[in-house]
Each structure stands twice: as structure tokens, then as C-alpha cells.
Amino acid sequence: MSHDQAVKEASAKHPTPAELVGKFQYGTAGFRMKAKILDSVVYRVGLLASLRSRKLNGQTIGVMITASHNPPEDNGVKLVDPMGEMLEGSWEKYATQLANADSDEHLVQVYNELVKTLKVNLDAPARVIFARDTRASGSRLVECLNDALTATKAEVTDYRILTTPQLHYLVRCVNTKGTQEEYGEVSEKGYYEKLAAAFKQAMEHTKGQGHLTVDCANGVGGPKLRELLKYLPSPADGGLDIKVVNDDVHKPETLNHQCGADFVKTNQRAPPSSKAGPGDRCCSLDGDADRIVYYFQDEKNVFRLLDGDRIATLAASFIAELARQSGLMDKLTVGVVQTAYANGASTTYIQKNLGLQIVCTPTGVKHLHHAATRFDVGVYFEANGHGTVVFSPSALKSIHTHQPQSPAQADALTTLMALTDLINQTVGDALSDMLLVEVILAHKGFSCAEWLQTYTDLPNRLVRVEVADRNLFTTVEGTAERQLATPAGAQKDIEKVVAKYKDGRSFARASGTEDAVRVYAEASTRAEAEDLAAAVAQIVRKYGAK
Ligand SMILES: CC(=O)N[C@H]1[C@@H](OP(=O)(O)O)O[C@H](CO)[C@@H](O)[C@@H]1O
Numbered sequence: 377m378s379h380d381q382a383v384k385e386a387s388a389k390h391p392t393p394a395e396l397v398g399k400f401q402y403g404t405a406g407f408r409m410k411a412k413i414l415d416s417v418v419y420r421v422g423l424l425a426s427l428r429s430r431k432l433n434g435q436t437i438g439v440m441i442t443a444s445h446n447p448p449e450d451n452g453v454k455l456v457d458p459m460g461e462m463l464e465g466s467w468e469k470y471a472t473q474l475a476n477a478d479s480d481e482h483l484v485q486v487y488n489e490l491v492k493t494l495k496v497n498l499d500a501p502a503r504v505i506f507a508r509d510t511r512a513s514g515s516r517l518v519e520c521l522n523d524a525l526t527a528t529k530a531e532v533t534d535y536r537i538l539t540t541p542q543l544h545y546l547v548r549c550v551n552t553k554g555t556q557e558e559y560g561e562v563s564e565k566g567y568y569e570k571l572a573a574a575f576k577q578a579m580e581h582t583k584g585q586g587h588l589t590v591d592c593a594n595g596v597g598g599p600k601l602r603e604l605l606k607y608l609p610s611p612a613d614g615g616l617d618i619k620v621v622n623d624d625v626h627k628p629e630t631l632n633h634q635c636g637a638d639f640v641k642t643n644q645r646a647p648p649s650s651k652a653g654p655g656d657r658c659c660s661l662d663g664d665a666d667r668i669v670y671y672f673q674d675e676k677n678v679f680r681l682l683d684g685d686r687i688a689t690l691a692a693s694f695i696a697e698l699a700r701q702s703g704l705m706d707k708l709t710v711g712v713v714q715t716a717y718a719n720g721a722s723t724t725y726i727q728k729n730l731g732l733q734i735v736c737t738p739t740g741v742k743h744l745h746h747a748a749t750r751f752d753v754g755v756y757f758e759a760n761g762h763g764t765v766v767f768s769p770s771a772l773k774s775i776h777t778h779q780p781q782s783p784a785q786a787d788a789l790t791t792l793m794a795l796t797d798l799i800n801q802t803v804g805d806a807l808s809d810m811l812l813v814e815v816i817l818a819h820k821g822f823s824c825a826e827w828l829q830t831y832t833d834l835p836n837r838l839v840r841v842e843v844a845d846r847n848l849f850t851t852v853e854g855t856a857e858r859q860l861a862t863p864a865g866a867q868k869d870i871e872k873v874v875a876k877y878k879d880g881r882s883f884a885r886a887s888g889t890e891d892a893v894r895v896y897a898e899a900s901t902r903a904e905a906e907d908l909a910a911a912v913a914q915i916v917r918k919y920g921a922k
């Protein structure tokens with residue numbers, strides 16, 4: 377059977393619901409929607425995975441089937457590029473084009489146009505690896521994916537159930553195997569072994585303190601964390617005392633329900649099921665374990681969140697300290713990447729107290745990741761807890777060739793080296809980030825309360841405003857979405873209001889994931905932050921009147 381015919385025949389098994397044609401869009405997080413309407417989309421993403429691999433001469437591409445923190449009835453699919461990064465931005469539109477083809481014939485036509493315009497050699501090998509989270513719909517969607525990979529004659533490996541960052545890790549491992557940049561052993565076990573070895577090395581001069589409760593959102597993070605724990609030293613050996621909660625993957629309706637990182641961040645409270653007492657250290661992962669937030673109750677029983685901004689400041693300060701202590705400071709520029717949503721107090725703290733550089737990018741992990749790679753050591757986290765630290769090739773070389781001049785320098789260097797393996801370089805990884813935070817807290821001898829005390833957040837408020845057409849709201853290029861270009865006049869009005877508030881800062885931008893405009897406001901008191909947000913929301917409503 378010809379290639380075209382195979383693609384067409386398999387496509388006939390996964391028709392696109394007519395009413396949805398034209399509505400699919402590959403966004404920041406790939407495609408994400410109700411699982412029951414996703415079959416044709418996953419099939420077509422499979423076609424694109426083969427094309428992308430062939431275009432890159434047989435480098436392995438990853439496909440992850442997950443809907444992260446969304447409700448259990450949703451699912452999604454996204455592609456992973458060879459070094460474990462998210463799909464190159466310019467290819468997102470091809471995914472969208474394939475998904476929106478309105479018949480099997482049209483699909484073959486779009487497919488062939490892509491082959492032609494992208495100059496894909498169909499005789500080159502296609503290699504694809506894939507995995508899914510714990511959602512019930514995952515196995516059916518895997519069949520759709522497999523149909524596409526079979527039709528396009530790709531070599532495939534099904535890694536079954538994994539966290540999203542584990543798949544990113546594997547993709548990078550396969551593509552660097554046997555090279556100087558070999559990232560690790562190409563297996564799930566290899567992932568645990570790499571993290572565990574790095575953790576042990578990082579903890580060589582310290583030991584775990586207190587216990588940590590980890591809420592796994594009843595998602596894939598639960599079983600994977602339990603597996604990871606088997607490789608880590610026990611509390612008696614100076615390891616971590618971890619209590620795993622919300623790790624039931626057999627009751628699908630409990631996934632992300634009243635638990636998990638998104639619940640905690642959005643509701644600013646612990647999962648109702650939490651039994652933690654004052655001062656107890658807790659963290660929550662999201663449904664596919666690529667996000668993490670920490671929290672605790674203070675002595676007055678008030679909930680305190682340690683979000684992505686806090687993890688970024690903790691990590692940046694520790695890594696800069698290690699660079700200094702090991703005698704590498706002048707060879708390693710540590711920088712932090714934030715978005716406009718980062719609390720202003722964290723920005724000031726990083727610049728003034730830590731003396732580190734900051735870059736502000738538009739929302740979306742791919743922008744942050746990209747900006748972070750321009751530093752020797754780039755730390756990035758979105759406030760929601762998605763982030764990581766990336767070390768440039770020259771930073772890695774400096775770290776690995778540096779000759780310490782004293783035992784103190786040698787100790788710091790050992791820890792720094794361990795961090796380069798402990799931290800997942802491909803993407804934000806809740807399990808790796810959790811180990812990183814635990815290592816830092818142990819070294820600094822910090823409780824959560826002490827971590828929180830490093831600086832005081834400015835009171836802030838995030839509001840979602842529904843408007844007739846969010847696309848009317850565009851931002852000025854180069855301002856990291858902090859200024860509106862259109863509707864004309866809106867930005868001036870916002871600035872007039874902001875000027876009335878002490879430490880006032882506010883901006884509005886169209887959401888990339890929801891049909892709404894988001895307004896963020898900060899000011900010196902809670903009441904003023906609320907007022908400012910309300911005033912700016914009013915301006916947005918006026919300009920975006922339905
Ligand atoms: C303010 C906010 O939290 N925005 C989120 C949200 O983006 P929006 O474009 O603001 O809808 O979803 C993104 C994808 O998950 C995430 O990267 C980002 O941090």
C-alpha cells in the first residue's frame with residue numbers, strides 16, 4: 377500500500393467531528409480538550425511526529441498524552457523535540473493545519489503539502505517514543521497515535537505510563553546516546569538512578585530535616601514518586617522523610633480534584649484532605665508532575681504559599697552561593713527569568729539582595745526556557761510552579777574542569793556538580809524540583825518559615841475579565857506583555873490609575889489559554905491591590921465592551 381493510502385485508510389478510523397473542524401489549535405500546552413473528541417487530533421499529531429523526525433534525519437521525537445491539571449475527562453497531546461524541549465514554535469501551525477483538515481482526502485493533501493514545503497525526505501527514518509499519564513482515555517488515544525505511526529512506518533517505543541518530564545528526559549537521552557552530551561541511560565530506571573545518585577552527592581555534607589508531605593494530585597506523580605523513593609537513601613541514612621498523599625490512580629474521578637498544585641495555587645489553600653499541622657512542610661504536584669508548589673501553615677494557622685517565584689529565588693541564591701564558594705563566580709553568570717506575573721518583591725530581592733540579572737519574558741514556558749539558555753546558569757519558574765534551571769555547555773565545562781583551591785571550594789564544587797545532574801535540564805520537573813528544594817533547605821538549615829522570610833511579597837490580585845473579543849487586546853513588542861498596544865487609549869488609562877498607588881504596578885493582557893483578558897495588580901497594601909485591580913479591570917471592560 378502506498379504511503380498516502382495508508383495515511384488515508386488509517387485516518388478513516390479516526391474521523392474529525394464536523395462541528396469541530398477549524399476549531400483546533402496547537403497552543404502553549406499542545407492540544408487539550410475533552411478526551412472524547414481527541415481521537416482524530418492524536419492521530420494527526422502522530423503524522424506530524426513522523427514528519428518532524430524525518431525532517432531531522434531520524435532524530436527521535438516524543439509524544440506525550442496528558443492534560444496535566446485539567447479535570448479527569450479531559451486529555452491532551454504534545455510533541456517533544458530532540459533535546460527534550462517543547463516542539464519548535466514554527467511547527468505548531470502545522471499541527472493545527474493537520475488537525476483541522478476536514479476529510480481524509482484533505483488530510484492527505486495537507487500532509488503532502490507539508491512534505492513538500494518542509495522538504496521532508498520520506499525515505500529518511502522516523503523515530504518516535506511516547507508515553508501517557510494515568511487518565512482512563514490514555515490507552516484509547518495511544519491506539520490512535522499508533523495507527524499514525526504504523527501508517528507512516530515509524531520506529532516506535534511505547535513507554536506506557538510516565539510523568540511528562542520523564543518523557544522529555546528519555547527523548548534527550550536517546551538523541552544524545554553515545555555523544556559527548558550523553559544525558560543519561562535511556563530508561564525509566566535510568567531516570568531514577570540519575571536523580572538518586574545526584575541527590576546523594578548533593579546531600580553528602582548535610583542531611584534531610586523534618587518530614588515532607590507530597591500531594592500527588594492523584595496523578596502519575598504518585599506511583600513515580602513511590603518508585604523514585606526506592607532509589608533514595610532512607611531517613612535513617614540522612615535521606616528524606618517523605619509522606620506520599622493523594623496518590624490513588626485507580627479512582628479516575630479523583631485526579632486533580634480538590635488537590636494538586638493547580639488547586640493549591642488557584643485557591644491559595646491546602647487540599648481539604650490535608651492533615652498537616654502548623655509548620656509542617658508540604659508540597660503539591662500537578663497531574664503530570666511538571667509543576668510543584670510548596671506551602672505550610674504558620675504558627676497562627678494561616679496558609680502560606682511558596683510558589684514558583686520562591687523556588688526561583690531559593691535556587692538562584694543557592695547556586696550563586698555555590699559558584700562563589702567554589703571560586704567560579706567570575707566564570708558563571710547566574711540569571712533569573714521571570715514573567716510579568718512574578719511578584720515585584722521577588723524581582724527586587726533578586727536584583728538588590730542577590731545581585732543577579734533578571735530577564736522578563738512573555739508568559740509561557742517556552743519563552744522562559746529560551747531566555748534562560750542565554751545565561752551560563754539560567755533559573756526560570758512561572759509563579760504557578762513550572763520551571764527548572766539550565767546550565768550552558770560552557771558552564772558545564774567550567775564546573776567540570778575547575779580545580780578547587782581549598783577543601784571548602786571542593787565541597788561547594790561537588791554540590792554544584794551534583795545539581796547539574798539533579799536538575800532536569802529539559803523541562804520543569806516536579807520530582808527533580810522537589811529534590812532540589814529539599815537539598816537547598818537542608819544545606820541552608822531552613823524551615824519553610826525561614827524560606828518565606830527571605831522577602832515579603834507585595835499584596836497582589838489577579839482578575840479574569842471576559843470581553844467580546846480578547847484578540848482586540850495586543851501588547852507592545854519587547855515589553856514582555858506589560859503594556860497594551862491596542863485598544864488605543866487603554867494603556868494611557870491604565871497608567872493614570874496606577875500612578876495613584878504607592879508601589880502600584882498593573883497590566884492587562886489577553887490570555888493565551890482562555891477566552892479572557894487577565895489583569896494583574898500589585899500595591900503596598902492588600903486593599904490598594906484589590907482597588908487597583910478592580911479599576912484596571914473596569915478599564916478593560918470599557919474598551920472590550922461586548
Ligand atoms: C497568569 C498565568 O498563570 N498564566 C498561565 C496560563 O497562561 P495564560 O496565557 O495567562 O492563559 O497558562 C499557561 C499554560 O499552562 C501558563 O504557562 C501560564 O503561566
Ligand SMILES: [Mg+2]
Binds near residue numbers: 664
Ligand atoms: Mg503539568
